[in-house]
Amino acid sequence: MNGSDVTISRVGKSFGSFAALDDVSLDIKKGEFFSLLGPSGCGKTTLLRILGGFEVPDEGTVAIDGVDVVGLSADKRRTNTVFQSYALFPHLSIFENVAFPLRLRKVPSKTLTSRVKDYLSLVQLEAHADKMPAQLSGGQKQRVAIARALINEPSVLLLDEPLSALDAKLRQHMLVELDSIHDKVGITFIYVTHDQGEALSVSDRIAVMNQGRVLQVGPPHEIYEDPATDFVARFIGETNLFRGEVVRSEGLLATVAIPEVGEVLVTTDDPVPALSQVSFAVRPEKIRIAAQKPAAARKDLNVVKGHVDEPIYSGFQTKFYVRTEKGVTFKVFKQHADYSDKGPEIKWKQEVFLSWSAEDGTLVEVARP
Amino acid sequence: MTARPTKGGALYALPNALWLTLFFLAPLLIIVAYSFMKKGLYGGVEPEFSLHAYALLANAGIVKVAFRTLLVALAATALTILVALPVGYNMARSKNQTLKLFLVIVPFWTNFLIRIYAWIAILGNEGTINGFLRSVGLVSDPIHLMYNQGAVILVLVYMYLPYAVLPLFSTMDKFDFILLDAARDLGAGKLESIVKVMLPNVRSGLVTAVLFTFIPIFGAYAVPLLVGGKDGYMLGNVIADQVMKVRDWPFASSISMVVTFVSTVGVLLFLARQKRPGISKEQAAALAAEAAVAAGGGR
Numbered sequence: 001m002n003g004s005d006v007t008i009s010r011v012g013k014s015f016g017s018f019a020a021l022d023d024v025s026l027d028i029k030k031g032e033f034f035s036l037l038g039p040s041g042c043g044k045t046t047l048l049r050i051l052g053g054f055e056v057p058d059e060g061t062v063a064i065d066g067v068d069v070v071g072l073s074a075d076k077r078r079t080n081t082v083f084q085s086y087a088l089f090p091h092l093s094i095f096e097n098v099a100f101p102l103r104l105r106k107v108p109s110k111t112l113t114s115r116v117k118d119y120l121s122l123v124q125l126e127a128h129a130d131k132m133p134a135q136l137s138g139g140q141k142q143r144v145a146i147a148r149a150l151i152n153e154p155s156v157l158l159l160d161e162p163l164s165a166l167d168a169k170l171r172q173h174m175l176v177e178l179d180s181i182h183d184k185v186g187i188t189f190i191y192v193t194h195d196q197g198e199a200l201s202v203s204d205r206i207a208v209m210n211q212g213r214v215l216q217v218g219p220p221h222e223i224y225e226d227p228a229t230d231f232v233a234r235f236i237g238e239t240n241l242f243r244g245e246v247v248r249s250e251g252l253l254a255t256v257a258i259p260e261v262g263e264v265l266v267t268t269d270d271p272v273p274a275l276s277q278v279s280f281a282v283r284p285e286k287i288r289i290a291a292q293k294p295a296a297a298r299k300d301l302n303v304v305k306g307h308v309d310e311p312i313y314s315g316f317q318t319k320f321y322v323r324t325e326k327g328v329t330f331k332v333f334k335q336h337a338d339y340s341d342k343g344p345e346i347k348w349k350q351e352v353f354l355s356w357s358a359e360d361g362t363l364v365e366v367a368r369p
Numbered sequence: 370m371t372a373r374p375t376k377g378g379a380l381y382a383l384p385n386a387l388w389l390t391l392f393f394l395a396p397l398l399i400i401v402a403y404s405f406m407k408k409g410l411y412g413g414v415e416p417e418f419s420l421h422a423y424a425l426l427a428n429a430g431i432v433k434v435a436f437r438t439l440l441v442a443l444a445a446t447a448l449t450i451l452v453a454l455p456v457g458y459n460m461a462r463s464k465n466q467t468l469k470l471f472l473v474i475v476p477f478w479t480n481f482l483i484r485i486y487a488w489i490a491i492l493g494n495e496g497t498i499n500g501f502l503r504s505v506g507l508v509s510d511p512i513h514l515m516y517n518q519g520a521v522i523l524v525l526v527y528m529y530l531p532y533a534v535l536p537l538f539s540t541m542d543k544f545d546f547i548l549l550d551a552a553r554d555l556g557a558g559k560l561e562s563i564v565k566v567m568l569p570n571v572r573s574g575l576v577t578a579v580l581f582t583f584i585p586i587f588g589a590y591a592v593p594l595l596v597g598g599k600d601g602y603m604l605g606n607v608i609a610d611q612v613m614k615v616r617d618w619p620f621a622s623s624i625s626m627v628v629t630f631v632s633t634v635g636v637l638l639f640l641a642r643q644k645r646p647g648i649s650k651e652q653a654a655a656l657a658a659e660a661a662v663a664a665g666g667g668r
Contacts, residue, residue: 054550074553087551091569101555104565152556 003031003188004065004078004155006051011060013046020046021057022212028190028205033182035191035199038209039235044192045160047209051190052081052158064156080149081158084165086141088133094120094144095129101152119147122181139170146181156188163198175202196236200224208232226362233281233364240284240330241364246276253300253358256280260328264302265358275369284331286360289320291346293353300358306330308350318344322354330354397629404622412616422619426627431607435627438603441518442587445525449533449582450575452526457537457574458567462546470538473531481528485595488524489515492596516598524592529585533578540574541567579639584632604628 006028013021021043028034036044049055050062053074061068069077088097096103098119102112120126123143133141142162149157162178163171179202182189193199199206200220207217208231216228227233233241244258254272256264264280272278288294294303309329310321320332332354334346346352404422407415425431460469476484491497494511502508514520544567552562568575590605597603604624611621 052550052554054553074550075556075558079554081551081554083547083551085545085547087545087547089548089551089566089570100552100565104556104561148555 002155003186005030005063006156006188006190007061007063007066008047008051009061009063011047011050011057011062013043013050013055013057013059019212021050024060024209024212024214026207026214026217028188031186031188033179033189033191033202033204035193035203035206036209037193037196037199037206037236040194041211042209043212044194044209048081048158048160048190048192051156052079053077078154079156079158080152080154081160082142082145082149082162084161086133086145086165088141088144088148090133092133093129094125094131094133094136097133097144098148098151100148115151119151122150122184123147123177138166139174142166142174143177146178150181150185154187156190157185159189159191161192161194164193164195171198178202200236208235210235227281227364230279230364233279238284238331238333239281240287241279241281242328243277243279246272246274246278249274254278254363256363260326261304261324262326264361265300266361266363267300267358268363272363272366273368277367277369279364280361281364282356282361284319285333285335287330287332287354287356289322289332289334289346290353290355291350294355298357302356302358302361304330304354306352306354308346308348308352311344311346311348313344318346320346320352322352400622400625403618404626406619408617408619412612412618414618419619422617422623425617425620426623431624434602434604434607437518438587438605439631441521441525441593441601441603442583442589445522445529445586446579446583448522448526449529450578453530453533453537453578456530456534457541458563460534460538461541461544466542473534473538476531482591482595484528485524485592488520488527488596492520492523515596517600518597520596521589521593521601521603524596525586525589528592529582532581532585536574536577536581537571538574540571544570576639580636584636587632587635588628 006026008024008026008028011021011024012019024043024047026034036047038044046055050057053069053072053076057070062070064078074081089100092100095116099112099116102115107115116129117126120129123146125140125143125147128136128140133144136144142165145162159178163174166174175198178189182202191199191203200223203220205217205219206223208215208223210231216223216232218226223232224236227236227239230241233239242258242261244256244261244264246254247257247263248255249272251271252268254266254268256266256278258264258280266280293305294301304324306322306324308320309323312319312321316336318334318336320330320334322330322332324330403414405418405420407417407419407421409415456473460466460473463469479487489496492514493499494513494515496514498514499508499511502512548566548570549562552566553559557565588605589603590609593601593603594606594609597606604627608621608624608628611617611624
């Protein structure tokens with residue numbers, strides 16, 4: 001099997017007065033595990049249905065390996081879809097479900113049997129070949145759907161929220177399995193999800209979408225560490241986000257005045273001139289929390305004083321909601337990296353100092369004067 | 370665990386049992402009994418055992434009408450289902466289901482006979498179609514659209530279409546249409562996806578639709594009488610003639626027994642061919658009962 005390049009250019013699609021997709025362009029590379037991530041209604045499923053041949057875009061083109069496929073119906077494309085609801089045929093056994101595409105192509109029965117067995121073993125379901133879909137669990141159904149979608153040897157596999165119907169533990173397991181299937185078959189995977197954790201953990205690249213537009217495309221760490229917009233910063237993981245104005249700028253070090261926090265130092269990729277209107281973000285796990293004021297006289301350290309509003313202990317970490325003197329709440333995650341039998345050092349209502357270095361914060365949106 | 374109440378059941382079924390005994394079983398037994406008696410001089414029967422009425426069945430004319438009835442019923446049923454399938458599909462996928470359901474049911478508000486007369490007004494020599502053809506100058510003499518088998522089949526299809534549409538619609542409404550997307554995605558053409566994925570999953574509705582149309586059509590009486598002419602004569606008409614004109618009640622009864630027998634055996638064979646029970650036993654019993662009613666009553 002070989003993957004294909006998928007080129008989406010300037011695609012638009014409306015349903016009545018609702019613009020589901022607005023000028024969407026994406027370049028997906030051969031063999032990539034590419035995720036479309038966004039809240040429900042952002043247009044990601046519509047885009048997937050356009051790629052699969054179930055919807056026709058109002059504008060723009062979709063090309064697979066450089067060939068425009070917009071006019072081709074689903075059965076004429078080298079794409080296959082794993083549907084959110086699995087869409088197994090209830091009147092056919094597991095074997096016949098997986099054999100369905102081969103029977104349509106009148107593949108001789110000997111080849112057919114061995115191919116179906118190969119794909120059932122790829123998803124570890126050989127033992128269930130004779131069962132009916134209704135007899136399988138959710139995770140098993142999901143795997144049948146994957147085997148059935150792969151047996152036609154598509155060059156692009158489209159996955160529409162394939163894990164959303166599974167419980168959390170199984171989802172983790174299936175995610176790892178999907179990743180290993182991707183490694184084995186080597187074709188292009190386009191994965192639609194609203195779950196940022198899923199997208200971050202398996203994707204080569206992610207496109208974050210909202211209201212029919214693509215906001216940012218990049219590898220998971222880039223999306224997480226350098227969100228392009230406030231929406232992306234808030235949607236991916238948790239963050240502390242504030243609006244402010246750059247008051248001083250020395251090379252790649254900017255000082256941002258945030259009304260609710262005070263002056264904050266932040267390093268930037270490019271020089272950002274004074275008077276720029278910016279949004280500043282710092283991730284909760286990058287903030288240190290301590291009972292004493294940090295002694296270091298480091299120039300680039302930001303320190304904020306506050307009180308613990310709410311400590312939420314969850315084993316491997318504690319989540320603190322810290323209210324500052326000016327009345328804003330910071331989220332801070334403290335990892336429990338070392339063994340401790342002493343119980344929490346920092347308690348409810350205690351006075352604490354939050355600190356982070358200039359490099360740990362980031363400017364998200366920048367409007368230069 | 371709560372035990373199922375066992376005492377009340379039989380009691381609750383009593384009114385139904387009485388009703389069926391009085392209005393279904395008793396008349397049926399009377400017909401069975403009459404078929405084995407001698408005909409009375411002016412109608413009625415002589416209470417004397419005889420197989421004469423069954424001997425009369427071997428008449429070439431009756432056999433011919435019986436075969437014609439079977440063919441007309443099969444053709445009309447097949448056409449009804451062919452028309453009902455896309456209608457049911459459209460209704461199941463429609464956003465205006467209530468409106469469309471209403472439109473299917475509306476004809477029931479008009480009397481059965483009046484609806485047949487409406488067709489006479491459409492198909493007759495002085496009817497709408499011939500009137501139109503003459504006014505645009507396509508024909509000068511009316512074309513004979515009525516009093517043939519074609520007219521019988523057309524009107525029968527019209528009359529029994531709702532009986533096929535409703536069960537098909539109700540099963541298709543529960544069908545998950547994403548399965549059609551899945552079939553297309555896996556390489557099936559439009560028609561192929563419907564035949565290979567949709568039809569097997571709406572089979573129970575299909576079986577019900579076939580039975581609900583075939584059985585009453587097989588015992589049809591009024592439609593062939595009014596639009597059929599000599600060529601369209603069906604068993605239902607022969608039975609009526611034997612009762613009303615010839616006044617040979619035993620013969621009418623023996624023909625009724627044939628109709629009952631053919632529809633019941635037909636239903637059972639048809640159901641036996643369904644590998645999985647697409648239809649429940651109760652439904653099958655109800656249908657068998659309907660077969661008998663169609664044979665006896667007919668309209």
